[in-house]
Amino acid sequence: MKKLIAGAILLTSSSMAFAAGNHGPAGCGLGSEVLFPDASKWHEHVLAATTNGTSGNQTFGMTSGTLGCEDANGPLTDGLTFIDNNMDQLAVDAAKGQGESLAALAEVMGIQAQDTVAFNSAVQSNFDSIFTTEGTSGSAFEAMKAAMAKDASLQKYLG
């Protein structure tokens, strides 16, 4: 029992980067999530949730921008992180052209109030290129940026 605890504490102090599941060999591991992941992956997650266990590292809200992701610490990296964690909900909102997750993504990317309608519209009309069966959150993000680049009012958010 002591070993498990010691192991957990060791993990918590060394993995301050961000939430469990986003550690990849590249250091950040961003951009590798898929749309509607396999149910078997979900099963463990749901089990952990229903029995009120974390069965994972203690996270403490230290998100991207520290420990290995220093190259791009800003709205664009935050945007990719958000997409990584909210692919499914974003797909639903994108299909409808509006929604809470889509609004949150707009906020993360620094899109101002007067441009959110254009943003929603751009994402909805480019749904097929952004959300694909074989794609990842990385390819979704690239496609989304490409869609934004086509709109005069959204280009300024691409840095």
Added chain:
Amino acid sequence: MRRSGFFSLLAFVILPLSFQVKAADMPDNKTLDAIAEKKQWAHLLHYRRHPYTFRHLSQNDTDAFFLAKNGKKTLKAELKADVAAFLKDNMPDNMSAQCRFPARYAWVKQQLPDVEFKEQSCSEFELWMNKIDAHKLTLIFPASHINSPSSMYGHTLIRMDREDESRSKLLSYSVNFAANADPTDNELVFSYKGLTGGYPGVVSVMPYYEKTNEYQHMEYRDIWEYRLNLTKSEVDQFVRHVWETKDTYFDYYFFDENCSYRLLALLDASSERIDLTQYFTFTAIPVDTIRVLQEANLVQETHYRASAASGLEYKSKQTGDRVLKVARDLVDTDTDVELLLAGLNQQEQVRALELAHAYARYLAIKKKKDNPELRKRTIKLLSARAKRPVNAGYAEPPAPAIRDDEGHLSSRLALWGGNTSGDQGDAEFIDLRLRLAYHNIMDLPDGYVPGSQIQMGLLNVRAQDDGDIKLNQLILIDVLSLSHQTYFQSPVAWAVTTGFERPNGG
């Protein structure tokens, strides 16, 4: 003679100067002891009088939470050690005890206004605190979900909201206390360890969207949000105290030291005016922890978030049979999507597509096995939806008139009287019935999931007029899940009871 006199005079002046800061600033024992006896110090250290052993000690089980060697057992020793550590000057960035225990430091400074503490640099903590950017606290209650026994008591966590209400709540950070369980443990081991403190409980901080994704969209649990009326300085103290729990753990006990209890303890530590863990000695049922917050006038307003399942059901009621059928066929068959939608007008098409998507997700989660075909189909449905830039015009599920915390209370003691007639003739009796928790389907339904029953600690003792006293019923746990079928959902109803029951007349 004069020279040595001069030097000795100099030495007399110089030497005490190097000690001057510490010796003069460190308050005397009498002052410190008085402060250590204050309730708020015990709150900051999570001290509690143990209900079974009556020992008074901290519930935190990590050495790193204490600076004094016997800090876990002695409030005075811990205070002394902390004050001495806070007084240390010229510490490297992030190394001072002020950075490790910012909430204690803030409170201690208030208790010792005449002591000159030197502020040390804590850049890591400042960065974290600024990122959290908390101005208000909201208690989040993912309510119970029928067909899920382990979630029946619900769960609570706290969301730290930013100042601007128009900013997305999904991006606010939330604080969650949970058992850090071994993922390889099976359900039985998990239940046993969860009940007996076999897992360390840890405080975690994560964006709120991680929780809504889990509870609202995957587990299909409605969420109640209770905005608390803590002031900004109380909120700041709460956030500082959360930082203090980092890399430490509290043994998790399902009954009394669970998620809801620990959250109340964190709130107790944030403010002198909050003192709520005192009401929970042997058990802490989540909904009861919400009730004490209400009674202490700490709740400002409430907000309801319907789960994806509630959304699906409510929206199907707004839809005619023809559209419902198309919605089902869109998922259950692999007929071309446009073909299926052909007979409907544009708004009907959009409604059918949204229902179909919700139904597909429900199937994916329920079946818990890989289904690449369903996945492809789901994406096709969304793609078809995206090509129709109109609103479906659905009304969102309204907040239920009665909240979960407004239902009947958790424990019940009842007295029954009556008369039995049988082979041995007539007898009068009195029954004493105790139920520790929680809800029976014959109880007043408001605030509870219909058809959902969970009872723990059911005791039924009968005394007859001839002096005979019998234990008629002792139920440890009794669960009944009478989930009903709807157009889209067909859950299985089930029941499990374990205990002792004497048959009538036995």
